[in-house]
Amino acid sequence: MIRTPQKVLTGGLALLFLFPLLWASVASVSPQAGSAQIDGWGLGNYRTLANYQAGIGQYLLNSTAVSLMTVAFTLFVSLLGGYAFAQFRFPGRDLLFLVTLAILMVPYATLLIPLYVLLNQLGLQDSLLGLALVLTMFQLPFATFMMRISFESVPKDLSESAQVDGCGTLRTLLYVLVPAVKPGLITVGLFAFLAAWNDFITPLVLISDSAKMPLPLAVANMRQQVMGIVDYGATEAGVVVLALPCVVLFLALQRHYVRGFMSGALKG
Amino acid sequence: MSVASRISVTERSGLVSRPAAARKRKLTGWAYAAPTALFVLIFFVTPILLVGRMSVSDWGLFAGNRGLNAPENFTDVAEYRLFWPAVWFTVKYTLVTTVILLGLALLLALIVQESSRWTGFLRTSFLVPSALGLASASLLFYALYSPQSSPFGFLGVSFLGTPTAALWSTVALIVWRFAGFYMLLLLVGLQGISADVYEAARLDGAGRWQTFRYVTLPLLRSSIALCTILCVTGSMLAFDQFYLLTKGGPDNSTLTIVQLIYNFAFFGGNDLGRAAALSIMLLAALLIANVLQFRGLRGKEG
Numbered sequence: 001m002i003r004t005p006q007k008v009l010t011g012g013l014a015l016l017f018l019f020p021l022l023w024a025s026v027a028s029v030s031p032q033a034g035s036a037q038i039d040g041w042g043l044g045n046y047r048t049l050a051n052y053q054a055g056i057g058q059y060l061l062n063s064t065a066v067s068l069m070t071v072a073f074t075l076f077v078s079l080l081g082g083y084a085f086a087q088f089r090f091p092g093r094d095l096l097f098l099v100t101l102a103i104l105m106v107p108y109a110t111l112l113i114p115l116y117v118l119l120n121q122l123g124l125q126d127s128l129l130g131l132a133l134v135l136t137m138f139q140l141p142f143a144t145f146m147m148r149i150s151f152e153s154v155p156k157d158l159s160e161s162a163q164v165d166g167c168g169t170l171r172t173l174l175y176v177l178v179p180a181v182k183p184g185l186i187t188v189g190l191f192a193f194l195a196a197w198n199d200f201i202t203p204l205v206l207i208s209d210s211a212k213m214p215l216p217l218a219v220a221n222m223r224q225q226v227m228g229i230v231d232y233g234a235t236e237a238g239v240v241v242l243a244l245p246c247v248v249l250f251l252a253l254q255r256h257y258v259r260g261f262m263s264g265a266l267k268g
Numbered sequence: 269m270s271v272a273s274r275i276s277v278t279e280r281s282g283l284v285s286r287p288a289a290a291r292k293r294k295l296t297g298w299a300y301a302a303p304t305a306l307f308v309l310i311f312f313v314t315p316i317l318l319v320g321r322m323s324v325s326d327w328g329l330f331a332g333n334r335g336l337n338a339p340e341n342f343t344d345v346a347e348y349r350l351f352w353p354a355v356w357f358t359v360k361y362t363l364v365t366t367v368i369l370l371g372l373a374l375l376l377a378l379i380v381q382e383s384s385r386w387t388g389f390l391r392t393s394f395l396v397p398s399a400l401g402l403a404s405a406s407l408l409f410y411a412l413y414s415p416q417s418s419p420f421g422f423l424g425v426s427f428l429g430t431p432t433a434a435l436w437s438t439v440a441l442i443v444w445r446f447a448g449f450y451m452l453l454l455l456v457g458l459q460g461i462s463a464d465v466y467e468a469a470r471l472d473g474a475g476r477w478q479t480f481r482y483v484t485l486p487l488l489r490s491s492i493a494l495c496t497i498l499c500v501t502g503s504m505l506a507f508d509q510f511y512l513l514t515k516g517g518p519d520n521s522t523l524t525i526v527q528l529i530y531n532f533a534f535f536g537g538n539d540l541g542r543a544a545a546l547s548i549m550l551l552a553a554l555l556i557a558n559v560l561q562f563r564g565l566r567g568k569e570g
Contacts, residue, residue: 014393018393020444023412032416032417033416034416077303080301080303081303093297100304100308107504107505109505111316113322118314133307136307137312140304197401198400200403220407223410236411247396250395257395
């Protein structure tokens with residue numbers, strides 16, 4: 001279908017998109033003045049990164065903990081919420097759904113200023129739990145919308161026959177409906193993970209203890225460590241460590257990622 | 269099976285009195301919605317009310333609430349010397365980014381429209397950058413643009429050194445990071461156009477350009493509208509990329525509104541009241557921009 005000159009052109013375009021990622025991977029292990037990898041190839045930059053302040057292990061752990069908590073909270077809340085919005089009628093249902101979607105309309109910056117004060121009052125300042133709760137809130141519009149659509153596309157007969165067999169609403173949800181909405185759950189979980197892993201401004205505002213910083217914040221701070229002198233090698237290594245899980249997860253779950261958009265955009 | 273089950277459900281619900289069953293179902297619905305309601309109430313509704321209160325109070329980062337002072341925060345913010353430059357820069361950045369990003373995304377979507385193994389590779393290549401966080405992407409481009417480590421060092425260009433270069437270098441980063449994402453949204457729209465329409469256009473003797481101009485573009489309008497609204501909103505709220513690439517420099521030339529909010533609150537200003545006031549102005553501007561876009565895009569359709 002596609003002719004050769006076009007192939008060359010579009011192939012070049014694809015390489016242009018892949019280039020920064022390939023460059024960072026190669027540059028992080030190649031010799032470079034002013035970095036821990038002055039001559040020859042090797043993992044010097046990664047060693048700098050590993051030994052930075054609290055250690056990369058701690059930052060990876062922080063990021064992993066925040067991301068997993070965010071995924072767990074988001075899945076829990078949006079699974080129950082989506083079920084409620086799709087299959088039950090109760091007073092205030094439409095209002096609650098609208099207010100949940102309205103989170104999309106309010107800028108992060110507007111919410112983070114009061115959240116900084118609010119979390120202090122709740123005793124959640126400088127805590128990974130507080131950070132995860134806030135990140136979950138930011139995920140709710142997409143997650144709730146996605147789960148509502150997922151539940152609405154399950155045939156009514158399925159839950160009705162489960163209830164005939166004597167299942168309560170909770171058992172119907174857990175044993176009959178969860179398997180049916182699994183693609184929705186995977187999409188929601190993937191998005192929540194990527195968002196939590198990658199978020200920068202939320203921990204920048206909410207976390208001040210350097211031992212509790214997630215990885216993006218730690219890499220950004222490392223870069224500003226020494227006045228005027230930036231260790232670009234260590235920065236490149238940091239980018240690779242940050243990007244690797246996202247790219248791997250994306251490639252593995254690409255189909256769900258794409259399908260999430262397809263169903264969301266078509267029905268929305 | 270489904271007929272049988274429906275009959276038995278009716279029979280079962282006949283056993284319980286109707287109002288009681290209906291009330292129980294309402295309560296059950298509320299119970300499942302309760303976690304959502306709690307989250308929305310604590311982490312969304314409360315902060316919104318609080319930011320309103322803070323915007324009319326003398327509220328220090330460390331000192332806390334020192335009483336009402338309306339409308340001082342708002343007037344102070346509007347008179348701040350970097351306020352209008354930041355507004356103007358944010359608007360300029362939004363326009364430039366939206367036009368370039370949507371143009372390129374549409375081009376990419378048209379390129380990968382048909383699916384085959386080759387377009388599968390292309391789609392993945394264009395989409396991979398959107399898996400990265402904006403902060404990671406910014407750090408990556410920070411190294412890519414630096415005189416010490418840049419592979420483009422031989423060009424002798426200072427990527428972030430002048431106001432103009434800093435703007436375009438940041439736009440390049442954003443286009444790289446988001447083009448695939450918007451391509452995907454437009455692709456969904458393209459695939460919603462039925463083959464019959466193209467067939468009819470071909471029979472009428474329409475050329476490639478005419479088909480694109482009079483068939484594809486109009487039928488793609490709602491997808492383009494969605495992309496425009498997302499892109500304008502995202503650009504008006506730009507922060508990570510400028511915070512990490514330029515720190516608002518050189519010479520405050522790339523200072524955005526969100527960065528100004530951050531500076532008021534945490535970077536030297538230590539004034540949460542002013543930050544709250546500016547946040548509310550930003551929220552209002554965003555709502556107005558979105559209403560205008562909805563109107564404009566709907567107006568064209570009617």
